[in-house]
Amino acid sequence: MLRQYELVERVKSYDPDADEDLLNRAYVFSMKAHGSQLRASGDPYFSHPIEVAGILTDLQLDDETIATGILHDTVEDTVATTEQIEKLFGANVARLVDGVTKLSRIEAQTDTERAAENMRKFLVAMSDDIRVLLVKLADRLHNMRTLDFIKNPDKRRRIARETMDIYAPLAERIGMYDFMDELQELSFRQLEPEAYATISKRLEQLRAGGGDVVKRISSGIRMLLGQAGIEAEVVGREKRPYSIWRKMQRRHMAFEQLSDVMAFRVVVGDPAICYRALGVLHRRWPMVPGRFKDFISTPKRNGYRSLHTTVMHNENMRIEIQIRDAAMHAEAELGLAAHWAYKQGDEGAAARESYPWISDLLEILDHAASPEELLEHTRMAMFQDQVFAFTPKGELIQLPAGSTAVDFAYAVHTSLGDSCIGAKINGRTVGLRDTLVNGDQVEILRSKTATPDPAWESFVVTAKARSAVRRHVRNLQREGQLAMGRKLFDEIVARLKRPLDDAAIAEALKRLKLADRNALYIALARQTLTDAALLEAVLPGSTVGLGKAGKRGSKAASARAGQQAAIPITGLTPGVAYRLEECCHPIPGDRIVGLRRPGTGIEVHRIDCSMLEGDDGLEWLDLRWVTDSEVAVAQLIAVVHNKPGALAAVTGILAHHGANIVNVNLRDRDRQFHSFVIDMEVDGLAHLTNIIAALRATQSVVSVERG
Template sequence: MLRQYELVDRVLAYDPDADEDLLNRAYVFSIQAHGSQLRASGDPYFSHPIEVAGILTELKLDAETIATGILHDTIEDTVATTEQIERLFGANVARLVDGVTKLSKIEAQTENERAAENLRKFLLAMSDDIRVLLVKLADRLHNMRTLHFIKSDEKRRRIARETMDIYAPLAERIGLYGFMDELQALSFKHLEPEGYDSIVKRLELLRAGGGDMVARITSGIKLLLGQSGIEADVRGREKRPFSIWKKMQDRRMAFENLPDVMAFRVVVPDTAGAYRALGIIHQRWPAVPGRFKDFISTPKRNGYRSLHTTVMHSERVRIEIQIRTAEMDREAEFGLAAHWAYKQGDDGAPARHAYPWLRDLLEILEQAATPEELLEHTRLAMFQDQVFAFTPKGELIQLPAGACPVDFAYAVHTDLGDTCVGSKVNGRVVPLRTPLANGDQVEILRSKAQHPDPLWEGFVVSVKARSAVRRFVRQQQRSQQLKMGRTLYDEVVARLKLPLSDDAVTAGLARLKLADRNALYLALARATVSDTAVLEAVLPGSTANLKTKKRGKAGPRAPISIRGLTPGVAFQLADCCHPIPGDRIVGVACPGTGIEVHGIDCANLADPGEGEWLDLHWGEETESAVARLFAVVHNQPGSLAALTAILAHHGANIVNLTLKERDRAFHGFVVDIEVDDLAHLTNIIAALRATQAVVSVERVKA
């Protein structure tokens, strides 16, 4: 562990004007606050924040950031408060410490919810001051270096997976490639211990068989460039185990067949020298086609600049060579920490204005509907490679690999994506799902009448496009659910047969713990609140006067009671219109069969002049009746099962089911079901119309 004077001396070595008193006070406060706390390794807990501060000095960060590293766990793990930190160390340090602090008291139900809420707070704090991310990465790096002390294998793997999915990609996004490599290597060791050990052993065998090949190749490159008058610093190393493992998985190759396991860095005085060195190297050794990348003319999104090439060396191995200037090398080593403008954008704006990828992450926060979606989209945003395309005006747009014109449209502007109807790539009209290639010029065709198509989610790859499509689908579903819920509510209230005052509805919403009428409509549509609960909420005691019905119970049906008939007169319900309780009904005398009961709107009713109509009403003892539906479903597996499942869920017994129409796309069924009354049937029809398996459903009355 760094001693107090050693830490201060490190900071003063690169920043003689640093606030030495601030660092000393933070060091002492952290030790006193953490007291006798111990880490899993058995070391005093305060050794961890001190080591985190030491890592931050390697990035040559300012005194406030170093002090934040020293204090970053005090609010979470001790009795110290944000107010106390602000009083003793200033508002900036308190804000940074709070941004790094985890939410340790989140009332969440699942691990995903806790992880998502922590990530949400962290990203929001990072968007205002990027130093929050630098401290967090240093914190995670030291925790990963000591992860082996944790006894629980499950906990080690969970932390390693989070590091691999979130923190290593974040380090890459800000150009801290040294952090990224070490975080990935340490995570890989815990996630794939057998794979890690296997690659380490094979690298040892490779070194034993080839001697000091890295040193020989390094000397050869330096000599070649020196003979051409280029002064260069050349460094070489074997690629890290995780990098090798990833290439083995991506290319489905065995270790022995992997072409390039060594990488070399050439640092030259200026940009012209970098391109000249590239030409000399390509003249000496043949370049591997498709392996050259010019990140100097087209930097990565995090500002990384370098020339990358792969050549076939005379040692009979393929080697990767990176060529850059000293300034580019410093930026690649320290990322955005290499610039003193890391605190804010050049104009004093928050970090989210200086770094476009931060704005993308904030859009994920705004649009994610669930914790799972937030974590999924963040991981996708972190891991995507890039492809570069141009607008018709020549503006460069960076997109994830595999992006299509829809992704391009959303990258330019959300409104352009929402109204996209077609695209031209290099002047030629192409389908919206066409993958874009580097250098493509893309023109988006738009229409104000257009809206996002749910089918786009099947081929877009950018988080921004996918989030926009999902948001539109959620809005559409919510609109439909509100409409259906309003219908269900009207039916429920109609059972009371008396008007409800606004005060009664307001009181009912309070009893149901719902914010407003829309929340009630959604709850009814989603079946999270029952009809009976709504009735009892808006008018307490009203359900006591309603008869209790047990739907779907096996056994003999109770007889149907109809008022308006002479006692003892035989009657039957008409098969043509299948009237049910709640319908307006009339009776028609039929010779030999008694009275035939029809719905008032039955198309088969005889002309009144041809016979006497009887004004009838349903009696109070009515149990159930048969209603007929015509349902059209998609011709695909599971559609009929979905239909019958909804009927069963609503307590509707199927009396008869007949396939009436069929073609390659759709099937039409006539379904006879037992229902209690018209309201029961209306609920069933609404539920059927809401499912994707059912194209349409109508009641048959003739």
């Protein structure tokens, strides 16, 4: 453990103007606050915050951040308060300590909602001052280094999994690769102990069998570059067990099949020399195709710059070589800490400018509908490989691998994604679901009247795009539920046969504990509020004697109901306030009825649907189509002769009648007949009737019935 004077000397060595008194007071305060507390290792608890502060001095951070590292556990684990910290150490240190305290509470969470709320606090605190994240990463790194002292193996694995899922990706996102590598390595040792032990043993055997191969190859690279007049620092190392294991998993290979288990770093004078060095190495050893990446011309989103290449060395092995200058190396080693963003006045703004993914996460945070969605999107945004594409004006857009034109549009701007209708990649019109590759130039085609398509959610890969699509779907659902609930409300109130003024409705809302009329309409549409409960709230005593709590309809009543009195719906947006059930595939023109289930939208069935026989006393709702000329999905079951061209005859008739086939499944087959289930888009009941008649008149078709 660092002594008080040793810690101060470390800080003063790189920052002579550091507030020595602040550091001394923080050291003494933390030591007294933690008192006789012990860690799982048996060491004084005070040793942990001092070691965290020591890690932060390795990053050469300012005195306020070092003081925060010393004090970061005092509010959570002692009787000290945030107000006390502010009084003794200033507002900045108090704010940082409070931020780290909030982040610490993300640990040991098993409940999704609480974990999501802590993730929300994590992101907000991180965006306000990125130093909060630096302290938290140092805290987690020291905890992982001492994790073996925790006796409970389940707790060790939980902490390791959390580190692998959250903290290692965050370290990567801010360019702190040494932190990321060590966090992953320590987590891997806990999560996959057998794999870790096996790979470590193989690496020891490799070292024993080949002598000091790394040193020999490093000297060879340095000598080769020196002969070309390039002065370089060359450092080699074996890849870490976790990196090797991940490659084995990704490529489905055994350890013996891996040929590139060594990596070498070449540090030269300036960027131009990086490319010269690359040319020298490629002239000497052949490059492995597809393994060259230029992160100097196209840096990663976290600012990382370097040239990466893999060559076939003359010892008949692949070696990975990274080439960079001294400034790039410092950034790669320290990441965000190398930029000293906190000394630029507005810490949060500087961090968000350097790391735009933080802003993307904040936008996702603002619109996440559920804890699960928040956790899903933030982890997606933090832990994905990259692909680089360009706008028509040459602006570089970095996206996760597998991204589509829709992901690209949302990465440029949310409004562009919302209005996207098509795309051109390298001047060629393509589908929106086509994936991008490095170097693509993407032009987004847009329309002022366009809106996000709910189907996009099935193929977009960025959290920002998926969040935007889900937000649009939620808005559609809300609008549909409001419209449906308003109609239900009017129909219910009409039974009172007396006018209902605003005062009566306001009183009813109070009794029902609903915020406003919109909340009332949505509750009716989702049947979290029954008709009887509404009637009783509006006019107490009005439901006496109704039976079955004032249930609106029955099957017989619905069958007799006049269509003009039924609630109108359209066929264009199923799944908003209602859904067209797949058991009977109702289409515009069919006689339909609605079933209301508590907490869900209205189920729309054909009046002759067999599922209605077992409705379990659910409330019935009379519905009618607004028009019979809307596109809807219908289902046919066609039995055809087992002979060449029979299915082609069926699809030909469908095409002739303008029906778009959505899906075809072979349900039954034998020597004589095949039975197909065909889902297709039609314009309504009349359109479907014409298609059925045409199919029945075809010699290849034995029978056709609606599904």
